[in-house]
Amino acid sequence: MAGKKKEAQLQTLVNNETLWEEMLHNKGLTVIDVYQAWCGPCKAVQALFRRLKNDLSSEEELLHFVVAEADNLMSLQPFRDKCEPVFLFSLNGRIISMVKGANAPLISAKVIQLVEDEKKILAGEMSRPVLPELVLLDSDVDEDAVETPEAPVEDIYNVMIIRPQAVEEERVEEIEQMIVDFGAVIVGEEQRFLDDEQIRDFYDEASHKFNFEEFVSYTSNNPSYILGICLGPPVKESEEEKKKDQPEEKESQPVEKEDRAEGDEDQSAEEGDQSAEEPKKKEEKKPKSIRELLKSQRLIEVCDLIDDAQKARKHLIQFFPYFAKAKNLQPLVERTLAVIRPDLLRGNIEDVLELLQKEGFVAKMQKQLFLTEEEAKTFYSHHKYYDYFSTLIEHVSSAPILALCLERVNAVFYWRYILGPTAADENPTSLRNILGPEHCHFNQSHGKDSLQNLNEEILFCFPYERTVALIKPHAFQDLRGGIIRKIQEHGFVVSHLKEIQLTADKVEEIYRVLEEKDFFEDLLIHMIEGPCMAMIISKENAVQDWRKLAGPTDPEEARKVAPESIRALFGKDILDNAVHASSTKEHALKTIELLFGDIDLDSEDHEI
Numbered sequence: 001m002a003g004k005k006k007e008a009q010l011q012t013l014v015n016n017e018t019l020w021e022e023m024l025h026n027k028g029l030t031v032i033d034v035y036q037a038w039c040g041p042c043k044a045v046q047a048l049f050r051r052l053k054n055d056l057s058s059e060e061e062l063l064h065f066v067v068a069e070a071d072n073l074m075s076l077q078p079f080r081d082k083c084e085p086v087f088l089f090s091l092n093g094r095i096i097s098m099v100k101g102a103n104a105p106l107i108s109a110k111v112i113q114l115v116e117d118e119k120k121i122l123a124g125e126m127s128r129p130v131l132p133e134l135v136l137l138d139s140d141v142d143e144d145a146v147e148t149p150e151a152p153v154e155d156i157y158n159v160m161i162i163r164p165q166a167v168e169e170e171r172v173e174e175i176e177q178m179i180v181d182f183g184a185v186i187v188g189e190e191q192r193f194l195d196d197e198q199i200r201d202f203y204d205e206a207s208h209k210f211n212f213e214e215f216v217s218y219t220s221n222n223p224s225y226i227l228g229i230c231l232g233p234p235v236k237e238s239e240e241e242k243k244k245d246q247p248e249e250k251e252s253q254p255v256e257k258e259d260r261a262e263g264d265e266d267q268s269a270e271e272g273d274q275s276a277e278e279p280k281k282k283e284e285k286k287p288k289s290i291r292e293l294l295k296s297q298r299l300i301e302v303c304d305l306i307d308d309a310q311k312a313r314k315h316l317i318q319f320f321p322y323f324a325k326a327k328n329l330q331p332l333v334e335r336t337l338a339v340i341r342p343d344l345l346r347g348n349i350e351d352v353l354e355l356l357q358k359e360g361f362v363a364k365m366q367k368q369l370f371l372t373e374e375e376a377k378t379f380y381s382h383h384k385y386y387d388y389f390s391t392l393i394e395h396v397s398s399a400p401i402l403a404l405c406l407e408r409v410n411a412v413f414y415w416r417y418i419l420g421p422t423a424a425d426e427n428p429t430s431l432r433n434i435l436g437p438e439h440c441h442f443n444q445s446h447g448k449d450s451l452q453n454l455n456e457e458i459l460f461c462f463p464y465e466r467t468v469a470l471i472k473p474h475a476f477q478d479l480r481g482g483i484i485r486k487i488q489e490h491g492f493v494v495s496h497l498k499e500i501q502l503t504a505d506k507v508e509e510i511y512r513v514l515e516e517k518d519f520f521e522d523l524l525i526h527m528i529e530g531p532c533m534a535m536i537i538s539k540e541n542a543v544q545d546w547r548k549l550a551g552p553t554d555p556e557e558a559r560k561v562a563p564e565s566i567r568a569l570f571g572k573d574i575l576d577n578a579v580h581a582s583s584t585k586e587h588a589l590k591t592i593e594l595l596f597g598d599i600d601l602d603s604e605d606h607e608i
């Protein structure tokens with residue numbers, strides 16, 4: 001009885017048109033669990049709703065949960081006689097989104113985002129986005145129907161650096177006019193001297209070019225002109241248009257990628273392909289992107305854009321922070337690698353970790369590595385022409401090093417800043433100044449391609465691994481979609497997936513070390529009581545990371561210490577804890593063989 005009372009408080013029942021109308025007057029967000037009389041509301045998400053209600057208790061008046069019976073309500077007619085749970089999101093009386101299936105992570109993310117936004121809107125910190133109302137049609141509940149209209153479409157931004165020579169030649173106005181005529185909006189502009197780090201960060205894709213150092217020096221000593229550009233929302237192209245456009249470049253890749261001396265050849269090559277067929281038409285064609293425009297105006301050698309939308313946003317936020325704040329543009333979280341060398345590792349490592357934490361870095365992966373001399377040479381190969389190379393190799397292969405994969409907004413730039421050789425003089429609190437230059441590994445930005453180098457280095461320290469994820473029988477039926485999505489959201493690639501009915505022998509094999517435990521019998525019975533979903537999943541550091549994502553064995557504890565973990569979100573109790581995660585690489589390999597037999601893993605790129 002007590003339990004029922006609790007549920008009635010959690011979700012208000014809506015089973016007639018009057019109550020439906022009343023519900024539409026709720027302030028803020030209402031999450032509607034659409035149910036059928038014959039199967040009742042979805043039990044699987046009630047723990048989540050309770051948690052959300054708890055976590056967002058300060059926003060109580062903005063968050064409501066209801067259960068609505070499809071059979072009694074006209075608006076919910078399309079959902080009648082369907083057995084899949086459906087959740088509708090009503091914002092101030094308008095249904096704006098829908099989630100099909102008990103997809104706890106997706107529901108949770110939507111609720112948190114919508115309530116946060118609503119809070120900001122009411123506080124005047126954000127303008128109300130235009131969210132299209134969802135029209136509920138029969139096709140909405142078809143198997144293949146698209147899931148929901150998503151959050152409002154965001155504008156695309158870019159940042160342009162007009163180089164010093166064009167500034168000196170007073171070409172800024174002409175360039176601005178050209179951008180405005182093209183239909184883009186200039187949201188910020190500033191003439192400034194870029195510092196060394198800003199230049200390296202903006203032009204990191206060009207860092208391998210032979211005259212890059214000269215370019216950095218010239219640019220840092222002369223004023224550039226920076227433009228923040230809004231290109232409006234992404235344009236949806238029809239299939240026809242897409243086909244037509246294939247040889248062209250997209251707006252989100254506007255940066256000059258070729259050597260500047262080759263710019264013209266590049267352009268004429270591009271034109272050559274098409275102009276042979278339709279020379280006149282090509283001449284009349286309006287440029288589709290600012291990059292194309294720059295090329296056509298022969299400005300590509302004095303104006304630079306960013307070729308990746310996420311990176312462009314990052315630069316916009318850095319150069320025009322007030323605009324970004326007003327628009328509530330979220331910066332991009334990046335990752336970088338820190339390698340703590342042996343003598344520091346023996347010393348005050350705690351101080352370093354504390355400092356990193358204080359500076360906002362989160363250590364996503366960490367591992368002690370004992371490099372052989374050969375491995376050290378490979379890892380530090382881009383230092384090989386320096387005279388300190390042999391000392392370095394001797395040092396780092398003499399004792400373990402600690403590799404940290406760090407995440408933070410603007411991590412690459414900021415790690416360089418607190419550590420970096422060039423900033424050390426100006427930044428007395430830099431790690432390099434505190435610790436001395438020999439202690440920390442620095443990701444060179446002067447390599448052939450710094451981002452590629454960085455990714456290679458991260459992979460070197462945290463190689464791709466495979467492990468096994470097993471969705472247990474109690475979670476198989478209703479929760480597997482949400483669990484798999486969560487796994488994918490955390491960067492795992494699901495390379496193999498199959499439904500499997502475990503036998504007692506197989507369970508004994510998987511849990512052999514627990515044979516003596518008093519709960520073993522229960523575990524065995526549970527694991528064979530229905531089908532499981534077995535998956536081979538891979539990513540860097542997969543074994544450790546999958547255990548971390550699974551969370552503590554007991555979901556109760558998980559909800560306290562790791563509330564976003566899978567067991568916290570989907571586990572029932574210590575026995576029915578949603579998933580199994582292999583504890584070591586060896587165990588993972590054995591379980592893969594046990595569950596998937598002799599499959600050809602070697603044909604894939606990455607080995608466990």
Ligand SMILES: Nc1ncnc2c1ncn2[C@@H]1O[C@H](COP(=O)(O)OP(=O)(O)OP(=O)(O)O)[C@@H](O)[C@H]1O
Binds near residue numbers: 574580
């Ligand atoms: N005290 C317990 N009572 C009942 N069942 C338990 C208990 N402890 C563990 N189990 C069950 O046995 C499984 C294996 O336990 P183990 O100690 O290996 O935990 P784990 O490594 O977190 O889980 P798994 O190996 O399934 O990934 C747990 O997933 C859980 O289903």
